[in-house]
Amino acid sequence: MKPAAPLKYLGAYAPALQAQVCELIAQDRLGEYLSSRYQATHQVSNDKALRLAALELKDRFMRNTPPLDKVVYDSKLQVLRDALGTHTTVSRVQGQRLKSSREIRVATVFRDAPAEFLKMILVHELAHLKESDHNKAFYQLCTHMAPDYHQLELDLRLYLTFLECGKAKRTPDLRPSDKGFQ
Numbered sequence: 496m497k498p499a500a501p502l503k504y505l506g507a508y509a510p511a512l513q514a515q516v517c518e519l520i521a522q523d524r525l526g527e528y529l530s531s532r533y534q535a536t537h538q539v540s541n542d543k544a545l546r547l548a549a550l551e552l553k554d555r556f557m558r559n560t561p562p563l564d565k566v567v568y569d570s571k572l573q574v575l576r577d578a579l580g581t582h583t584t585v586s587r588v589q590g591q592r593l594k595s596s597r598e599i600r601v602a603t604v605f606r607d608a609p610a611e612f613l614k615m616i617l618v619h620e621l622a623h624l625k626e627s628d629h630n631k632a633f634y635q636l637c638t639h640m641a642p643d644y645h646q647l648e649l650d651l652r653l654y655l656t657f658l659e660c661g662k663a664k665r666t667p668d669l670r671p672s673d674k675g676f677q
């Protein structure tokens with residue numbers, strides 16, 4: 496069965512899995528699947544909180560990498576372009592020195608997403624501080640920081656798919672909670 500809209504977030508997954516997702520969409524049950532697994536939104540609602548969340552993960556798992564200069568939400572970010580956020584190393588001349596700036600930008604859509612998804616994005620972008628490609632070492636680092644990384648990435652892609660096909664419809668019933676970011 497061909498989906499009405501192509502599953503652009505799921506292109507790298509097996510056809511059988513994509514067919515299953517089409518089935519869920521056709522039955523209008525994708526939101527139900529997501530809300531059964533992810534209930535909480537998070538309180539990382541501004542750049543300051545985002546930076547703290549990133550630094551907390553970095554201090555815990557990647558203490559030896561150079562400091563981050565900037566961590567921000569970016570409303571102009573195209574979610575799909577580099578999987579989901581961007582990490583950049585910008586070289587700029589400051590005075591006489593060439594200083595390398597390390598930035599993490601997170602698409603604004605994750606400000607309102609479940610906590611687990613924001614964590615997954617931060618883990619992904621932090622892992623890029625060490626590995627620029629999506630290679631084996633990169634994913635090892637991701638699963639070191641978030642053992643269920645692969646499941647989270649799949650579910651996050653399902654969430655984006657859901658938002659896209661339900662744009663004029665409804666969003667998943669993710670009950671707000673005062674649970675902080677963990």
Ligand SMILES: [Zn+2]
Nearest residue numbers: 577578619623
């Ligand atoms: Zn990436």
